[in-house]
Amino acid sequence: MDVSLFDFDLPQELIAQTPLLNRSSSRLLVLDRKTEEIEHGTFADLLGYLKAGDVLVLNDTRVRPARLIGVKEETGAQIELLLLKPLGEDRWEALVKPAKRVKEGTVISFGEGRLKAIAQEEADMAGGRVFQLHYTASDLEELLVDLGQMPLPPYIREELAEKERYQTVYSRETGSAAAPTAGLHFTPELLQAAKEKGVEVTFLTLHVGLGTFRPVNVETLEAHQMHAEFYSLGEESANRIHRAKEEGRRVIAVGTTAVRTLETIARDHGEIRATSGWTDIFIYPGVKFQVVDALLTNFHLPKSTLIMLVSAFAGRELTLHAYQEAVEEQYRFFSFGDAMFIL
Incomplete structure (x- = not known):
């Protein structure tokens, strides 16, 4: 299947640069797969589409503030590091900019030497390299909170005033390089109201990697290889979730990360069960869904694996039709943008 089938025109001014003051005041486009009807409202209206007995599945991963700005000890040149994946014994896979300035053995210093990264072998990604970390603090995660910045996507050019606005209100398991953005719209009050309506709210964890959000750089979907992510x-x-499926109740995934986790488990085990592991599942039109009955998601990049997943769930033509209407109605797109509920 040709990647160009998932392209669409998006005016730059519709790319949201900052989060709204009130999380749940974002807009909500509701797409009915059976009738192909589209409704418009605000995110708080989601309650009206939820029913007692629904199971709402959220990804409780927490974004690591792993974007570090430091200097080469040898020359003083500024270097940016984005820690992506721990390899054990304080070795990390990371993206480095500018990559050409960093060779094996290069030492990069952060926070006046409180953290040092020694470059080792190249990693299997453009601009990627393995680093050995040395630090004076007793806990690396606490040090990153002090020294690091949020790894915002490159299409967001504005500075983030509050780090917590790139975290969901229910985040608790640190490990992501990017936020599961569909969940950014929820407030504690909205989740409580859903529970009071009889909705079961439950959690899984998938640590989001950067590869999920990047455009596909091959001509056909079949040639694309997903990066593995821990779940x-x-x-x-x-x-x-297992009980809901047995009883015919809806399982509603909040975000594509929740979808990928649930469908991975069902594919690998034939049912939903408690488990953990790594997934590189790539969901695109033709893939059959075994668990997810409804999907809450944001609006995604053209030719990304995310819009391909949505197209697998709602159909490519219907998805692109909804996106076109979202553009015409001036919805806000991408991480800090508005939401879509597909039922």
Whole structure:
């Protein structure tokens, strides 16, 4: 299948640069797959589409503030590092800019020497390299909170005033390089209102990697290889989801990361069960869904694996029709943008 089939025109001014003051005041486009009807509202209207017995599945991953600005000890040149994946014993896979200035053995210093990164072998990604970290603090995660910045996507050019606005209100498991953005719209009050309506709210974890969000750079979908991401589903959540499927109740995935986790588990085990592992599942039109009955998601980049997943769920033509209407109605796109509920 040709990647160009998932392209669309998006005016630059519709790319949201900052989060709204109130998380749940974003707009909501509701797409009915059966009737192909589209409705417009605000995110708080989501409650009206939820029913008692629904299971709302959220990704509780937390974004690591892993964007570091430092200097080469040898020359004083500024270097940017984005820590992506721990390899054990303080070795990390990372993106480095400018990559050409960093060779094996280069030492980069951050926070006046509180953290140092020694370049090792190249990693299997453009601009990627493995680094050995040395630091004076007792805990690296606490040090990153102090020294690091949020790894915002490159299409966001504005500075983020509050780091927590790139975290969901229910985030708790640190490990992502990017936020599961569909969840950014929820407030504690909205989640509580859903529970009071009889909706079961439950969690899984998928640590989001940067590869998920990048445009596909091959001509056909079949030639694309996804980066692997770590996921985990606990016993309580697995039981809730498994029981809902047995009883014919809806499982609603909040975000494409929740979809990928649930469908990976069903594919690998034939059912939903408590488990953890790595997934490189690539969902595009033709792939059959075994678990997810409805999807809450943001509006995604052209030719990205995310719009391909949405197209697999709602159909390519219907998805692109909804996107075109979103453009005409001046919806805000991407990470800090508006949401779409597909049922």
